[in-house]
Amino acid sequence: MGVTIKDIAKRANVSIATVSRALSGKNKFNSEKTIKKIQALAKEMGYRKNTAAVELVTRSSKVLAVIVSATKTNFANPIIDGIHEEAYKHDLNVIISYAGEKEPQRQYEAIKTIIERSVKGILLLALDLSESSYKLLSESEIPYIFLSISNNRNIPFIASNDYLIGYQATNYLIGQGHKNIALAGLDTNSYIGKQRIAGYRKALIENKLVLRPEWITNGLFTYDDGLKTMKYFGKNPKITAVIACSDLVGLGIANQAVSLGLHVPTDLSIITIDGTNLCNLVRPTLTSLTQDFHQMGILGTKYLIGNDKNTHYSKFIDVKIEKRKSDCPLTRNNKLS
Amino acid sequence: MGVTIKDIAKRANVSIATVSRALSGKNKFNSEKTIKKIQALAKEMGYRKNTAAVELVTRSSKVLAVIVSATKTNFANPIIDGIHEEAYKHDLNVIISYAGEKEPQRQYEAIKTIIERSVKGILLLALDLSESSYKLLSESEIPYIFLSISNNRNIPFIASNDYLIGYQATNYLIGQGHKNIALAGLDTNSYIGKQRIAGYRKALIENKLVLRPEWITNGLFTYDDGLKTMKYFGKNPKITAVIACSDLVGLGIANQAVSLGLHVPTDLSIITIDGTNLCNLVRPTLTSLTQDFHQMGILGTKYLIGNDKNTHYSKFIDVKIEKRKSDCPLTRNNKLS
């Protein structure tokens, strides 16, 4: 086996307590000379701390757990980047587990495994937890927070306000003169979906426009949902603008629209929700209602670090509209207006 | 604190040894009745295993560590997916640490932290290790493997053969009739870069074409490198085809080419190296020399699981050309031919 503090203690002619102190920086009790000697010895002997032992005795660890829905979201990355960035500042490690959003069993296992370690906190990304998984989580006494998905159940989260997202995106297009506005690719049964629809409806009503259920297309925020949506709308869509509920949905719509012979934006304006880097990479670039995913990661991590376990903290993060090239004001040129 | 096996033992009127056995499935020694009783009790009392204690006593753990270069590669995801997929099958957890490729200090720390846990193995993604970091790693006695970057130093890896990549991509374009072929956006000082250049050169020479150093553009495989490359080639490029050393480079080149008024592929053919999903999403879709990143993750994980610590195993994974819409045979239409 490896070198232990016992080995070092023997060589240094001190007790293991002294070695432990010297090596973990609790130096107010040790003489500088001893410390130097021990540290040199540790290095020379190739000592490596046994984290398991430390965790066992201190009953805490320096790791943060992230549970991601296996459903590929292309915004998980900026969130995880934010988490890593903040975790690194505080000398914390990050464990990442995948849990299928639609696999309650795997979800449960993922949480269970995490809980069996004394992690400092748990970040749940884009995850819609089953009742039993949530119970397990909340009974663990480990602080946790949901990222990117809000709720109305007094469960801590950091997310965008999806009601506002629906509302602002719709208003933006209305402001461009559009009246026939679709809402595409969202999971209409999810909390997010319902909130966005509510905001969409509100904006329509305020502007005396009618919500047409057939202009809301159900989906799971995927590229294929975008393609399907546009195939369904067809080459002579009554709609002149669409709110895509993810960048991928927006891209699918744009690509399919072009395939159908439509021009984006003059025939069809698109605004996508999310605003990941993909929007800048494709042509035309996609106007987006941008969420600050990186910030979600940072704030979520900060919350867990400073968490006192009893404060149920939830926060909406501001979104902003980034104008790019996939939308334009409604003109005579639009197919139907 | 939480419930321990001691608490369960007391309630069940058995020894902690029995509880330990019953709970960890070493049941060949226990009576079924006792086992059932203990398991029921554990559940009822909300028992959760203390992983730190288990790791300490068994001197092993169920975690696999992944160290990723912080430099954003868009192929890290399929690799990590592959790792998770395989790890899940074997009931293993995955820790992910970021380490800057150009930050030796952070790299070193990342490895050190990982080594202080008794992880089952270490996967290094797209990482070019400094000498001291590598020393630390190799002295740890923990099995490790490099993914996506090969070497000629007897260090285990799973990667594509970059020499062949350069060779095949060049030959493919030559087969399309191109003679003025650029190689763009690669780190010419890296092992990967050198290998690709060597393959490129070889293909050119075999076809009696001259390698022009000014047609190789240096970079770090980024989108901006693609933009820059194309700005440098200008609107009347002598070259008629380019090998982009990543999908992002290829996309940058394509977008910039279009901005310059060139048509892709008739004015400029592009083949990109990597073949991530991005190639399917953009217009025109990008013909690619596709690497099987997912497979790298799976094979790397398998290797670590079955590893006997002494076998230095390295493997090249097959690549394939996926024809899409960003290239075409050289014709009179090409600006210069």
Added chain:
DNA sequence: CTGAAAGCGCTTACAG
């Protein structure tokens, strides 16, 4: 089939 006991490597009051 089950229990007593040793021990994994470390930290931390406590005593000096």
Added chain:
DNA sequence: CTGAAAGCGCTTACAG
């Protein structure tokens, strides 16, 4: 400033 000792929660020969 330093050491002896207890203990973190578990596993596993060993003995019965």
